[in-house]
Amino acid sequence: MTRQNILITGASSGLGKGMAIEFAKMGRNLALCARRVERLEELKTELQAINPDIKIFIRALDVDDHDQVFKVIQAFADDMGQIDRVIVNAGMGKGASVGTGYFYANKQTAITNFVSALAQCEAAMQIFRSQNAGHLVTISSVSAVRGARRAMTVYAASKAALSSLTEGIRIDVMHTPIKVTTIHPGFIRSEINEKVKKVPFIVDTETGCKAMVKAIEKEVANSFVPTWPWAIFRYIARIAPLSWLAKLS
Template identity: 55%
Template sequence: MLREKIIITGASSGLGEGMAREFAARGRSLGLAARRLDRLDELAGELRSQAKQVAISKLDVTNVESVPVVFDALADELGGLDRVIVNAGLGKGAPIGTGHAAANIETIETNLVGALAQIEAAMSIFRKQNAGHLVLVSSMSAVRGMPKAQAAYSASKAGLSALGQGLQAEMARTPIKVTVLLPGYIETDINRGVKTSMMTDTDTGVKAMVAAIEAERTRAAVPSWPWTPISWGLKFLPDALSSKLI
């Protein structure tokens, strides 16, 4: 099924921008939302020659009351809504108990509370029309709790994955589909400074994400290699072994 009208949050940079470019190249209608309206405006200008339509809106997902207002307005401008990609996220964090609680709290507020606000807004629209595709951009770090500065980020993404799994069970016999993406290390601002041989360039990572979205897979580690076997290893191996994969 072709999902023509798509909202993407966190679209001003990184994976959100990459997905916007990929879907624009496929001729879709896009509603792009992010905090940086100037960057969205610039991006929209670049995409309008390819996309069927591009609408933009400033959105801070931690302002939870504004989320349904923005989603409804973008859906109205697009003339409907087929898919929402909950992508807006934050990678701040510090080892817990080291005096930097604000960074960890902000990460939870953005990645989990803000994501829930987006899910509520999207599902409200999808339930009314009895159709739609919800995509949650979680993380490989959701599979098993991460240490030190990644602890709060990992917890926020685990919560997001759990929300997706719950909705998948609830919507299993309906026309509403739910996809949970688990990206591994993909070159973005969040992963800047991470030194690993498993880093994937942004273009390759985005293409893998879009392919999984278009296939409407229930759960997808992306790119599939090496992250699918790693995801199962993190989930099922004993702590002594799985800790070596973190």
């Protein structure tokens, strides 16, 4: 099944922008939202140059404004007539070790990555239930598999919560035409980690986004991308001692 009309949150940069480019190459219509609307305007021009035959809609959205999340997603549905896929991508990675004075940064990450993701899922699923069709995609992380230290502690916890939330939604609609997918990216270079110098197995944004889009198109329940080494890492990490996990973060 071709999901022609695709909505991506957090689309102004990083993985959201990269996925938009890949879908534009495939001839899909796009609804793109993010806080920085000027970047969305630039991206729209870039996408139209890639494929002038697709329809592109853009709107400003701060996903932490939960009432606005519902309004914007519904407005995109009105624009497109029908939304076939919503990719809940917006997120952040602020924070530090718990108890070191950075509660508000950790709180912001927790809210954006989970509560605001919940708002996006709620808005998307309302539309999909009314259509009795659609594909919900959440962008989690390989860090959701186990806990992590330092700046990754709350980030990993928020992504674990998002993965669990998505699985619950999947169970809830498993006997309907609505599909639900969780993507767990490994280390992909983007704005969220551009200041991090030493990261194992990291790939560039284009390589990572191509792997993500390929997995999304398959509409599997869970996918760890790129496949090497993250499809294997998920199993090793679950039984690894804490001393080993500490070396990864």
